[in-house]
Amino acid sequence: MLLDVKNLTVNFTIKDGMVHAVENVSLQLDEGETLGLVGESGCGKTTLGYAITQLLPDNARIIGGKVMFKGKDILTPSIKKNGSLEGYQAEIRSLRWNEISMIFQGAMNAFNPVYTIGDQIDEAIRIHKDVTKEESLERIKELYDLVGIPSDRINNYPHEYSGGMRQRAMIAMALVHNPSLIIADEPTTALDVIMQRRILSEMNKIQKKFDTAMVIITHDVSVVANTADKIAVMYAGMIMEQGKIGDVFKRTSNPYTEALFAGFPNLRGERKELMSIPGDPPSLVNPPSGCHFHPRCRYAKSICQEQDPPIQQMETGQLSQCHFAKELQAGTLRREVR
Amino acid sequence: MSEDAILKLENVKKYFELKQGILSFRQPSLYVKAVDDVSFSIDKGKIFGLVGESGCGKTTIGRCISRLETITDGKIEFMGRDISGLQKKELKQFRSNMQMIFQDPYESLNPRLTVFQSVADPLTVHESGQSQGERKDAVFKALMDAGMKTPEEMIDRYPHELSGGQRQRVAIARALVVNPKFIIADEPVSMLDVSIRAGVMNLMLDLKEKYKISYVFVTHDVAIARYMSDDLGVMYLGDMVETSETDDVIMNPVHPYTRALLAAVPIPDPDYEWEDVPIAGDIPSPINLPKGCRFHPRCMYAMDICKEKLPERVEVSDGHFVNCFFAEELYASPVKTPKELGLGSLSPEYMEGELEEGEILSGQDGE
Numbered sequence: 001m002l003l004d005v006k007n008l009t010v011n012f013t014i015k016d017g018m019v020h021a022v023e024n025v026s027l028q029l030d031e032g033e034t035l036g037l038v039g040e041s042g043c044g045k046t047t048l049g050y051a052i053t054q055l056l057p058d059n060a061r062i063i064g065g066k067v068m069f070k071g072k073d074i075l076t077p078s079i080k081k082n083g084s085l086e087g088y089q090a091e092i093r094s095l096r097w098n099e100i101s102m103i104f105q106g107a108m109n110a111f112n113p114v115y116t117i118g119d120q121i122d123e124a125i126r127i128h129k130d131v132t133k134e135e136s137l138e139r140i141k142e143l144y145d146l147v148g149i150p151s152d153r154i155n156n157y158p159h160e161y162s163g164g165m166r167q168r169a170m171i172a173m174a175l176v177h178n179p180s181l182i183i184a185d186e187p188t189t190a191l192d193v194i195m196q197r198r199i200l201s202e203m204n205k206i207q208k209k210f211d212t213a214m215v216i217i218t219h220d221v222s223v224v225a226n227t228a229d230k231i232a233v234m235y236a237g238m239i240m241e242q243g244k245i246g247d248v249f250k251r252t253s254n255p256y257t258e259a260l261f262a263g264f265p266n267l268r269g270e271r272k273e274l275m276s277i278p279g280d281p282p283s284l285v286n287p288p289s290g291c292h293f294h295p296r297c298r299y300a301k302s303i304c305q306e307q308d309p310p311i312q313q314m315e316t317g318q319l320s321q322c323h324f325a326k327e328l329q330a331g332t333l334r335r336e337v338r
Numbered sequence: 339m340s341e342d343a344i345l346k347l348e349n350v351k352k353y354f355e356l357k358q359g360i361l362s363f364r365q366p367s368l369y370v371k372a373v374d375d376v377s378f379s380i381d382k383g384k385i386f387g388l389v390g391e392s393g394c395g396k397t398t399i400g401r402c403i404s405r406l407e408t409i410t411d412g413k414i415e416f417m418g419r420d421i422s423g424l425q426k427k428e429l430k431q432f433r434s435n436m437q438m439i440f441q442d443p444y445e446s447l448n449p450r451l452t453v454f455q456s457v458a459d460p461l462t463v464h465e466s467g468q469s470q471g472e473r474k475d476a477v478f479k480a481l482m483d484a485g486m487k488t489p490e491e492m493i494d495r496y497p498h499e500l501s502g503g504q505r506q507r508v509a510i511a512r513a514l515v516v517n518p519k520f521i522i523a524d525e526p527v528s529m530l531d532v533s534i535r536a537g538v539m540n541l542m543l544d545l546k547e548k549y550k551i552s553y554v555f556v557t558h559d560v561a562i563a564r565y566m567s568d569d570l571g572v573m574y575l576g577d578m579v580e581t582s583e584t585d586d587v588i589m590n591p592v593h594p595y596t597r598a599l600l601a602a603v604p605i606p607d608p609d610y611e612w613e614d615v616p617i618a619g620d621i622p623s624p625i626n627l628p629k630g631c632r633f634h635p636r637c638m639y640a641m642d643i644c645k646e647k648l649p650e651r652v653e654v655s656d657g658h659f660v661n662c663f664f665a666e667e668l669y670a671s672p673v674k675t676p677k678e679l680g681l682g683s684l685s686p687e688y689m690e691g692e693l694e695e696g697e698i699l700s701g702q703d704g705e
Contacts, residue, residue: 040532041531162620165620192558193391193558193560193603194391194602194615194617196602196604197602197615198615200604219531219532220604221606222561222605222606223604225604225605225606225607225610226604226608226610226612246608246609249607249608259533260533261606262536263536264532264561264606265559265561265565266561266605266606266607267560267564267588267600267603267605268605268607268610269607271564271565271585273540274536274540274565276535276537276538277533277537278537280504281531281533
């Protein structure tokens, strides 16, 4: 087991109270595996990614849970009494870039505009490893080769790169020390579809080659359908369903997952009518009681409002947080009229 | 496309001149050919989907149609009238028939106006001459049509009090209040969350059925375009490379760019096997367009003629137009490779499969 997140709960303190961004989330990842973490904006998926790498802002509070990486608890040593994170902890610093890297959302802004991209990758290399400038440059050339940027572009500034090239440079930077885990936050969202496909193919190849595990955080189900081994679907801070990608897609056992998939247009196959989910995602300051999805769920019964749903293990192997997961999967759950 | 066309574009061009500072008179002017020689028409009550990657000119076409931009050359006819000559009063009349919905519902609504004021505003602009009561009825009806079940709860709110989906519905109500015959929707759902997106798309489809409104639906997302539109136009660097009925384009793509674009679209099905994306390189700068067919530097089928001449529009089957010298050949044998067709003498190497098996990075020891 490479990564084992156990019952993680993260809140943010804001003016209006507490934002319950991540609630009692557990997930596991093996070496070389890819997990697609999908959900809509504000569902807590990015917060979860940032909690693993301890890049949370100051107002974040870790209320409970553990993040185990290669069998070692990497989160607890950094947590201060009030639940916020101690910045610049040695444990996590030695892991970042070396063992865990991040590819950030919007590579457009992830680079510092006043330094060349080469300098910025060089910094990431030499901060963690005692090599000369020349050796570091060699490494950057290798990486550029790998992600398909001509090496004469190393000394360019970020604005001289196209969006796709910046995203590739970001990937190159994430690979500098051959990490075991890459957390990619919306790695292709800002890109056009052809560039998106290229970046995804390249990431897949690189992953296979170096046996790197990856968490792809995205709102786009179709992006993970073909790239991930496992999928975790988040809604309002909770993981509604997780499991092998084929199981979750074909033997769906959670009403939110079902509704999310039914709202996605498909370029192939029949033109099916898309289903919309009534209402809007809830505020995470005052999330609905019981199951957070119940006000929008077409199967919701009174128990859904009263009790937190248990996490149920399905026969197919996936986990679903729903009172009626088994009935839904078996196709015997009836819609409620409202 | 038939005589019932509500909108017709003939050889429309829109060039933007680049300003080059005070010495610019010394140099020949540079132009960005945002839209170059585009023709298509839209029938009454139909949705025309306009797809392409960023910078392909799809938004500019939308702006030209609504006369937010003046075209450089060509002709746009709306309900049988050339729109380029419209003056004040006629222009106003034209605009009440032709409304726009924009991408970002956070920016397209005035933050200082309540929902009621925003939606009633077009009535004032178009001097509808209604009484207060009639205006209120019109606003309520538009909000109901836009899917707000209880407009009375909404009308006094400000945009910041609304969710993204509600805002986009208010923007739609604002377009509907003047009973338009035509709506230009520029990426109307791309900022919305998945769970809300389907609702807004279905709403637009319902309005099309109910009021026979025609749309231009501009989007970068081909799967969404397929869901929404009756006809589809694919653009590349200002050029409309292919138009036909939507499923005809999706199932039988002819132009090499359309083929690459469609092959790259991710499919929400884990069993789907990725096809190769037969395209090389990056989109070039629109300022110095390549001579000849502007797609030739990236095209797997390119021949010498492609870098010399601009391809003409070819009708490969009824209503299916393709801008390519080899459209007939490509149409006749949809699955043949460039080599099998005897094409692609110029073909560049493309990026798929670039990483060779067994190629290992050095410098890894000593970790």
